[in-house]
Amino acid sequence: MPEIGATLHEARTRARIDIAEIETATKIRAKYLRALENEEWDLLPGPTFVKTFLRTYAEALGLDAKLLVDEYKLRHERLADLELRPISPRTQAAPGRGGRGSRGPRRAVGGGGRSARGPVTLILVLLVVGILAALGYTQGDERDRVATQPSSTKATTSPTPPASTGTAPKPKPKRRVARLRVLPVGDVNVCLRAKGQGVLLDDVRLRRGENSRTFRSSRITITLGNNSARLRFNGRTFRPPASSTPIGYAFTPTGRRRLPVAQQPTCG
Numbered sequence: 001m002p003e004i005g006a007t008l009h010e011a012r013t014r015a016r017i018d019i020a021e022i023e024t025a026t027k028i029r030a031k032y033l034r035a036l037e038n039e040e041w042d043l044l045p046g047p048t049f050v051k052t053f054l055r056t057y058a059e060a061l062g063l064d065a066k067l068l069v070d071e072y073k074l075r076h077e078r079l080a081d082l083e084l085r086p087i088s089p090r091t092q093a094a095p096g097r098g099g100r101g102s103r104g105p106r107r108a109v110g111g112g113g114r115s116a117r118g119p120v121t122l123i124l125v126l127l128v129v130g131i132l133a134a135l136g137y138t139q140g141d142e143r144d145r146v147a148t149q150p151s152s153t154k155a156t157t158s159p160t161p162p163a164s165t166g167t168a169p170k171p172k173p174k175r176r177v178a179r180l181r182v183l184p185v186g187d188v189n190v191c192l193r194a195k196g197q198g199v200l201l202d203d204v205r206l207r208r209g210e211n212s213r214t215f216r217s218s219r220i221t222i223t224l225g226n227n228s229a230r231l232r233f234n235g236r237t238f239r240p241p242a243s244s245t246p247i248g249y250a251f252t253p254t255g256r257r258r259l260p261v262a263q264q265p266t267c268g
Contacts, residue, residue, distance in 0.1 A: 004054070004068055004075075005039040011061040012037075014209040026056045033057060047077055062183050062211035064237050178251040179234050180220050182212040186228030191267035195219040202267040220251040223264040 012022065023030045032053055035043040044050045051069050058065035182190055184206040192201035194217035201222075206212065206229065214232075222231075224247045227240040233251055240247045248264030249256050 003039065004071055005037045007063065007068065008057060008061065009037040011063055011209065015061065015211075016209075017061075022057065022060055026053075026060050028053050028056060041076060050076075062181070062232075174253065176253055177216045177218055178220050178253050179214055179216050180222070180251050181214045181232040182206060182222075183230040183232060183237070184208050184210055184228060185230060185239075186226075188228040189225035190229070191223040191265050193221050193265045193267075199265075199267055218253065221248065221259065221265040222251075223248045223266065 012019070019030050019033055022028070022033055026033075032044060035041070036050075036054060036057055041050060044053065051072065054072060055065040055069055058068045182192075182201075186208050187205060189203055189205050190201045190212070191199070191203050192215065193199050194215055197217060200215060201212065224240060227242050227247060230237050230239045231249070233256055240249070245261055246264060248259035248261070250259055
């Protein structure tokens with residue numbers, strides 16, 4: 001794909017539009033518009049503004065804004081600073097207060113006294129453990145017998161889980177009108193009709209860069225003398241295939257279909 005700035009500059013000069021006119025139409029300062037055409041990204045406020053300005057400028061010129069923004073992301077956008085930070089190990093716990101206390105457990109003072117109390121303490125501990133074990137054995141059998149009754153009751157009388165009360169998501173509202181714009185890439189004759197509005201382009205010859213306005217209706221039919229134009233329908237752009245006969249389409253809010261020659265609109 002050609003450079004982003006060159007694409008913008010070529011489209012503007014081809015349409016013979018001054019930079020001041022674009023500034024008035026888009027509310028973007030002229031110095032930022034020139035920075036976009038020269039690809040001087042460092043003169044712009046930041047990546048978010050670059051993409052917003054680029055999208056607005058491209059739509060004002062009738063270009064594919066999404067294509068240019070995607071191209072900018074691919075070529076120039078970088079990862080966020082947070083994603084570029086190295087992974088640091090967890091901070092270790094701070095050592096305890098005191099010099100020797102942080103290196104290991106302190107030695108007990110008066111080792112001889114502790115060794116003298118050791119046998120007596122061990123005997124007392126064994127006695128307490130034996131008593132607790134005996135009590136736990138006799139009481140554990142009783143708790144087991146009591147606990148088995150409610151568990152069997154729950155297994156047989158478990159209630160059916162309630163049905164979900166969540167409401168179904170609301171369907172998206174249907175589009176009421178079709179939106180169509182003709183973007184010539186060469187000389188092409190256009191006949192366009194809209195339901196309830198009649199003939200809007202009466203065999204008009206459009207030249208490259210002379211983009212039509214956006215037409216809106218519940219049904220739009222169009223005949224092109226050749227495929228030297230792109231059609232922007234409901235925000236998406238496509239180009240008709242080459243044909244030795246006039247090319248016709250019908251557009252509705254739900255989609256488009258190609259028309260045979262007998263059903264194509266005629267003007268004049």
